[in-house]
Amino acid sequence: MKCEICGTKMAETFLEKVIGTVVKDAKGKKHWVCAKCQSGLKNKDALLAKL
Numbered sequence: 001m002k003c004e005i006c007g008t009k010m011a012e013t014f015l016e017k018v019i020g021t022v023v024k025d026a027k028g029k030k031h032w033v034c035a036k037c038q039s040g041l042k043n044k045d046a047l048l049a050k051l
């Protein structure tokens with residue numbers, strides 16, 4: 001799984017849970033965002049604007 005903003009491979013825990021978040025755009029499409037990009041952007045709208 002890669003972050004859709006910075007393209008880095010996202011870290012996963014031993015349970016294969018990705019460290020990061022999933023945001024849904026207006027069409028309901030899921031986008032993966034790593035924790036680093038998530039923390040750099042204030043809210044969901046700011047994240048979606050980068051995708």
Ligand SMILES: [Zn+2]
Pocket residue numbers: 003004005006007008033034035036037038
């Ligand atoms: Zn990222």
